[in-house]
Amino acid sequence: MTESFVTPSVSSLVDWLSRKEKTPDNWRIGTEHEKFIYTLSNLAPVKYEGDAGIETILHYLAENYQMTPIKEQGKYIALQTNDGASISLEPGGQFELSGNIVETIHQSCTETNKHLKQMLDVTEKLGLGMAGLGFHPTASRDQINWMPKGRYKIMKEYMPKVGSLGLDMMLRTCTIQTNLDYKDEEDMRRKFKTSLALQPVATALFANSPFKDGKITDIQSNRAMVWTDTDADRCGVPICVFDAKFGYEQWIDYVLDVPMYFIYRDGQYLNVAGKSFRSFLAGTHKEAFFGQAASMADFQDHITTVFPDVRLKGYLEMRGADGGPWSIICALPALWVGLLYDEEALQRAEALANRFAHEDVVNARISAAKEGLKGNIGSHSMHEIASEMVAIAEIGLKNRARLNHNGDDETIFLKPLQAIIDSGLTQSDKARELFNNQWNHDIKHAFSHYKY
Numbered sequence: 001m002t003e004s005f006v007t008p009s010v011s012s013l014v015d016w017l018s019r020k021e022k023t024p025d026n027w028r029i030g031t032e033h034e035k036f037i038y039t040l041s042n043l044a045p046v047k048y049e050g051d052a053g054i055e056t057i058l059h060y061l062a063e064n065y066q067m068t069p070i071k072e073q074g075k076y077i078a079l080q081t082n083d084g085a086s087i088s089l090e091p092g093g094q095f096e097l098s099g100n101i102v103e104t105i106h107q108s109c110t111e112t113n114k115h116l117k118q119m120l121d122v123t124e125k126l127g128l129g130m131a132g133l134g135f136h137p138t139a140s141r142d143q144i145n146w147m148p149k150g151r152y153k154i155m156k157e158y159m160p161k162v163g164s165l166g167l168d169m170m171l172r173t174c175t176i177q178t179n180l181d182y183k184d185e186e187d188m189r190r191k192f193k194t195s196l197a198l199q200p201v202a203t204a205l206f207a208n209s210p211f212k213d214g215k216i217t218d219i220q221s222n223r224a225m226v227w228t229d230t231d232a233d234r235c236g237v238p239i240c241v242f243d244a245k246f247g248y249e250q251w252i253d254y255v256l257d258v259p260m261y262f263i264y265r266d267g268q269y270l271n272v273a274g275k276s277f278r279s280f281l282a283g284t285h286k287e288a289f290f291g292q293a294a295s296m297a298d299f300q301d302h303i304t305t306v307f308p309d310v311r312l313k314g315y316l317e318m319r320g321a322d323g324g325p326w327s328i329i330c331a332l333p334a335l336w337v338g339l340l341y342d343e344e345a346l347q348r349a350e351a352l353a354n355r356f357a358h359e360d361v362v363n364a365r366i367s368a369a370k371e372g373l374k375g376n377i378g379s380h381s382m383h384e385i386a387s388e389m390v391a392i393a394e395i396g397l398k399n400r401a402r403l404n405h406n407g408d409d410e411t412i413f414l415k416p417l418q419a420i421i422d423s424g425l426t427q428s429d430k431a432r433e434l435f436n437n438q439w440n441h442d443i444k445h446a447f448s449h450y451k452y
Contacts, residue, residue, distance in 0.1 A: 007283065008296050010252055016296070017188075017248040020314035022181045027341055028101040030179035030315070031108045031333045034094045034323050035452065036131045037123065043138065043447050046093055047145045048075075052126040054093045054147065060122045061087065073267075075148050085111060091152045092144040092171035095119065095130070101179075104402040105337060105410045109330040116326060116452055131450040132329075133427075134209030134223035134322025136172040138443055144171040150269035154262045155305075158273035162231040169230045173223040174323030176206070178333040179315045180340055185247045190350055191316055191340050196241050197353035199309040199320040200364035200375075201389060202335065204382040205417060206321035206328070207372040208427035214443050216435050220372030220428045223322050227307075228366060234258045235307045237365065242358045251312050256281065258306050263289060263298055277302050309365070316340075324427060326452055327416055334413035337400070338393025345396030352388055355380070372426040387421045390414055
């Protein structure tokens with residue numbers, strides 16, 4: 001029997017995390033980014049079906065770029081590329097590239113460029129556009145079409161029971177994320193605590209979603225605001241990470257107590273929403289789980305439904321940033337690689353993060369969403385801490401000294417962030433100025449502004 005079908009124990013789950021450790025010379029970078037697809041004719045969200053639908057995009061990419069389709073109930077729901085990346089669908093048809101694991105940000109940016117050029121090829125042929133921002137500027141929940149994935153149906157039914165904005169999170173948000181490695185439990189603890197404490201500052205720095213329901217709002221990141229009322233049991237800032245003794249076992253304990261959504265058997269998602277994985281693991285109430293026993297595959301599914309601002313699942317995911325334009329996608333991995341992948345930089349970033357207690361970070365999430373760089377974390381301004389973060393990241397990237405064919409190191413990807421720091425204006429600030437002045441309060445201009 002393979003490991004995936006053996007009922008795990010808490011200790012085996014801890015071992016699973018420890019087996020993901022990598023020596024620093026094997027640390028890699030994964031970048032993920034999402035974008036909205038819309039019709040050029042009327043700026044409407046795109047349906048799954050139809051001659052210019054999401055399904056047609058997937059078929060075109062598979063046939064013209066030698067990608068392998070992943071199907072559910074006979075329908076295309078994702079693609080595997082021939083170079084190790086994948087393309088998947090978020091619940092409202094947002095397209096996500098989950099990049100291959102690469103050694104440098106130069107490689108990650110090359111991959112991003114390749115993907116977006118392929119997407120431009122197909123969307124332009126179909127009369128569609130792509131927009132890079134954190135929250136859909138015009139469409140209501142009811143105007144967005146659900147993708148045909150079984151897990152999304154279960155989440156759709158459960159979300160309104162635990163928060164008022166979970167469906168918005170699913171349908172109307174886009175993000176950029178980066179995934180990074182750790183060498184051992186202590187390294188994981190340092191990186192997790194540091195990145196979680198500083199995540200609201202990244203939210204402020206990348207704030208790029210001031211529009212909602214066709215109107216300008218006084219919110220810098222409507223995407224980040226949605227996460228504050230999605231599901232308190234699985235989102236936010238886990239306090240355990242701030243414990244001096246935090247490690248793999250404490251993280252597993254946290255994950256086991258996050259309510260489940262589903263188990264997957266024979267091509268079907270079985271609804272167990274709200275039930276405890278800890279109870280599933282104990283096997284004492286099999287009737288509540290369709291008579292099934294927990295497996296490692298079930299745990300690996302479950303951990304993908306845990307949504308804190310930083311997530312550990314064999315690597316660390318930075319989850320705080322709004323989706324953005326082509327020019328800023330590579331800035332997110334640059335920021336976090338610079339902060340976490342060089343020892344000098346990590347020490348400085350850790351000292352910066354240690355200024356803030358758990359309560360400071362919890363409050364800063366709201367402040368970042370509402371006020372962006374004008375917000376506060378603890379007694380410090382977001383702008384002040386963001387400036388320090390970018391400066392530290394520059395040190396880390398210089399120390400890494402990973403050069404491209406022109407002899408440039410990875411600090412070139414920090415330029416968009418330095419411009420934001422220098423001006424004090426986030427992408428949301430600039431969009432708001434355009435809306436109030438050049439756009440004459442016409443929201444339609446947002447689509448051309450954010451168009452790839």
